[in-house]
Amino acid sequence: MRRTFPAGSDMAAFDYPQAREIRDVFARHGVRYLFIGKSGAILLGFPDTTQDADLFVERSPENRRALTAALRELSFDLTEDEASDIERGKDFIQLRNGPFDLDLVFAPDGIERFEDAWRRRVDVEGFPVCHLDDIIASKAAANRVRDRESLPRLRAFREYWLSKREER
Numbered sequence: 001m002r003r004t005f006p007a008g009s010d011m012a013a014f015d016y017p018q019a020r021e022i023r024d025v026f027a028r029h030g031v032r033y034l035f036i037g038k039s040g041a042i043l044l045g046f047p048d049t050t051q052d053a054d055l056f057v058e059r060s061p062e063n064r065r066a067l068t069a070a071l072r073e074l075s076f077d078l079t080e081d082e083a084s085d086i087e088r089g090k091d092f093i094q095l096r097n098g099p100f101d102l103d104l105v106f107a108p109d110g111i112e113r114f115e116d117a118w119r120r121r122v123d124v125e126g127f128p129v130c131h132l133d134d135i136i137a138s139k140a141a142a143n144r145v146r147d148r149e150s151l152p153r154l155r156a157f158r159e160y161w162l163s164k165r166e167e168r
Contacts, residue, residue: 110141
């Protein structure tokens with residue numbers, strides 16, 4: 001697996017090739033997940049950047065095992081603690097030891113169940129993405145300043161995004 005950014009360089013922003021790598025490897029392992037957060041919004045067309053990919057991952061034991069295998073195939077050098085956190089479905093895990101930064105979220109703020117978000121998901125070129133309303137709900141429920149700062153722009157984008165979906 002190639003590194004998305006050269007070792008020792010400044011961190012690259014989340015981009016389409018990273019999303020494609022995640023999609024393809026996760027599909028081979030049967031991982032159930034959704035892009036969420038700004039990375040999900042970007043895949044929906046939101047004009048912004050983020051430093052990492054955020055994934056809402058189904059918490060089932062089988063899915064957690066498949067996730068661990070997929071991350072290793074993606075060249076994440078998982079520590080024992082990280083692998084253990086994934087195996088038990090810890091609510092939030094930040095991975096900074098792979099080809100790009102990745103946040104795994106098993107329990108996002110503002111979304112009760114993975115199955116509910118899965119039913120509302122949007123497919124973007126084979127990328128399973130949380131519906132924009134779920135991304136906004138998660139950002140609104142979070143208690144982090146950086147999440148709240150993007151809310152007005154996400155809400156404005158929502159109106160545009162919905163109008164474009166209706167045109168299809």
